[in-house]
Amino acid sequence: MRSLKIMSMLSGLVLAASALLTAHPAAADGPTGPTPPAEFTGDWHDPVTAAPPVDTPGTRSCEVTLAAARFRDFTPYQGSYTPPKECGTRWNKVVLRLEGSVKGRQYDRLGYLTVGGVEIFRTSTPQPSPEGITWSVEKDVTRYRDTLSRPQPVEMLIGNVVNETYTGVLDVRVTLTFHTARGRVKPAADTPDRVIPLTGATLTTPRNTERVLAEVYATGSGGGCEEYWYLSVPDAAPYSCRAAEGPHREVRVSVDGRLAGIAAPFPTVWTGGWSNPFLWYVTPGPRAFDVQPIVYDLTPFAALLNDGREHRVDVAVAGVPAGQAGWSTPTNVLLWQDEGSRVVTGGLDRHEETTPRNSSRHTAGSPHRLDTEAGHRLTVAGHLNTSHGRVVTTVDRTVAHTSVHRWGEGENPDAFTARWSDRETVTAGRTVTRTDRAYTMDGETTIGAGDRLRTVLTLGDRAATSVVRDGRLRSWSRLDDTYTGDATYTTGVPRDQRHAVGTTNERYRLYGSDGCHDRSVTTVQGAVTQDLRRC
Numbered sequence: 001m002r003s004l005k006i007m008s009m010l011s012g013l014v015l016a017a018s019a020l021l022t023a024h025p026a027a028a029d030g031p032t033g034p035t036p037p038a039e040f041t042g043d044w045h046d047p048v049t050a051a052p053p054v055d056t057p058g059t060r061s062c063e064v065t066l067a068a069a070r071f072r073d074f075t076p077y078q079g080s081y082t083p084p085k086e087c088g089t090r091w092n093k094v095v096l097r098l099e100g101s102v103k104g105r106q107y108d109r110l111g112y113l114t115v116g117g118v119e120i121f122r123t124s125t126p127q128p129s130p131e132g133i134t135w136s137v138e139k140d141v142t143r144y145r146d147t148l149s150r151p152q153p154v155e156m157l158i159g160n161v162v163n164e165t166y167t168g169v170l171d172v173r174v175t176l177t178f179h180t181a182r183g184r185v186k187p188a189a190d191t192p193d194r195v196i197p198l199t200g201a202t203l204t205t206p207r208n209t210e211r212v213l214a215e216v217y218a219t220g221s222g223g224g225c226e227e228y229w230y231l232s233v234p235d236a237a238p239y240s241c242r243a244a245e246g247p248h249r250e251v252r253v254s255v256d257g258r259l260a261g262i263a264a265p266f267p268t269v270w271t272g273g274w275s276n277p278f279l280w281y282v283t284p285g286p287r288a289f290d291v292q293p294i295v296y297d298l299t300p301f302a303a304l305l306n307d308g309r310e311h312r313v314d315v316a317v318a319g320v321p322a323g324q325a326g327w328s329t330p331t332n333v334l335l336w337q338d339e340g341s342r343v344v345t346g347g348l349d350r351h352e353e354t355t356p357r358n359s360s361r362h363t364a365g366s367p368h369r370l371d372t373e374a375g376h377r378l379t380v381a382g383h384l385n386t387s388h389g390r391v392v393t394t395v396d397r398t399v400a401h402t403s404v405h406r407w408g409e410g411e412n413p414d415a416f417t418a419r420w421s422d423r424e425t426v427t428a429g430r431t432v433t434r435t436d437r438a439y440t441m442d443g444e445t446t447i448g449a450g451d452r453l454r455t456v457l458t459l460g461d462r463a464a465t466s467v468v469r470d471g472r473l474r475s476w477s478r479l480d481d482t483y484t485g486d487a488t489y490t491t492g493v494p495r496d497q498r499h500a501v502g503t504t505n506e507r508y509r510l511y512g513s514d515g516c517h518d519r520s521v522t523t524v525q526g527a528v529t530q531d532l533r534r535c
Contacts, residue, residue: 044526226326340387
């Protein structure tokens with residue numbers, strides 16, 4: 001938790017970030033690793049998470065280097081991409097991989113990568129040790145098949161500052177590996193026919209579009225209060241980060257001024273988060289290295305968009321104070337076309353929205369307390385007259401947020417407990433897809449005797465998805481990614497006098513019709529002490 005008063009004590013502290021990655025070297029020698037040091041030293045294990053690697057089919061593959069750069073400022077890398085001729089365009093899987101290294105001292109940095117203007121990857125960086133670290137990140141980018149099927153310009157930036165104090169240069173290489181479809185291994189199913197980056201406020205779609213998704217890489221970041229939006233309080237409460245409407249945020253998409261989609265943003269904690277980088281040196285928080293986009297089904301609006309004209313599409317984050325910077329919302333629109341029709345007609349049949357609820361109640365005292373409850377529901381439905389019949393699509397989505405924030409004099413202690421839910425049901429013809437998402441946070445930062453700062457924190461990323469067709473369950477999955485950490489160090493002293501100690505654990509469980517992954521990684525003082533796989 002990075003209150004401004006605590007931040008002032010940490011001016012010499014270097015911060016960092018997190019996500020889906022694999023480790024160098026291996027996580028541990030078997031299930032139990034080496035004996036950890038008594039406290040953090042000047043070197044620690046490379047970043048590692050318990051998340052699974054991207055599953056690949058084992059067919060012939062081709063690798064292309066997408067970007068290679070040493071980021072020391074805010075100059076973007078610019079290059080070009082050409083799909084590999086040896087692997088054709090019938091791909092079962094396309095995997096992006098970032099490999100990076102950094103040493104010295106550096107803050108966490110946010111980065112992006114675009115191909116043909118389409119953002120296919122958003123990430124942040126880990127904090128280095130004086131001796132240096134390496135890390136890697138994998139992402140399935142098969143859904144960008146249309147963009148990757150032809151030559152394109154490439155741009156990548158991880159904005160950085162290098163000087164006498166912050167010495168870490170970010171050395172990264174990004175590749176794409178194309179896994180071919182052959183024999184029983186079929187080309188990837190259900191990838192969009194077109195991917196259009198929303199570079200302005202207008203969108204024109206092909207007139208035979210029959211399915212529309214928008215994906216928004218929404219991130220609150222940049223070092224200000226919106227990086228910790230969930231901790232903000234109404235203006236009347238005595239806390240360093242204020243917002244008139246309190247801590248509730250909601251990412252909204254509108255079409256021609258009409259609300260078309262709502263979602264709860266994921267409360268990403270970067271590796272400088274909660275005033276304690278020792279929580280994140282080895283085990284990053286969920287999603288921090290692989291920022292996942294929020295996906296909206298806009299198919300009920302397809303008939304409106306199919307008239308051949310420009311339409312205004314806006315993305316906004318509700319709850320952000322007017323004029324407050326700190327949010328980025330790059331957006332792609334994914335389109336599926338009806339090959340049997342030149343023009344797909346239809347209409348928007350239903351649009352129902354509840355009045356958004358947002359209540360933050362401050363109770364003065366020692367400690368101060370802020371109770372927040374918020375919620376919103378949107379239901380939209382539309383029909384399309386396609387070459388394979390009339391298809392009705394209904395999207396029902398409900399978001400909710402409850403949290404309790406307690407803080408003492410000087411924001412010490414500073415404690416926060418919250419739960420966000422995002423429940424969505426999409427009915428398209430005879431197929432019903434239900435997704436229930438839940439994000440949790442429970443932690444406290446205190447400064448005690450001897451200026452010892454301690455942070456105890458638990459984060460949760462959970463989702464349950466099912467697909468039912470004609471009343472029969474076709475597929476299902478359950479995700480539970482839980483991080484816990486407890487770290488303590490002395491503030492206001494040079495790095496070698498901090499006497500830091502800390503333990504972390506991440507357990508990533510993913511079960512479903514496609515199989516099972518269950519891995520748990522434990523660290524103590526920067527050493528991986530246990531790496532268990534249960535599936």
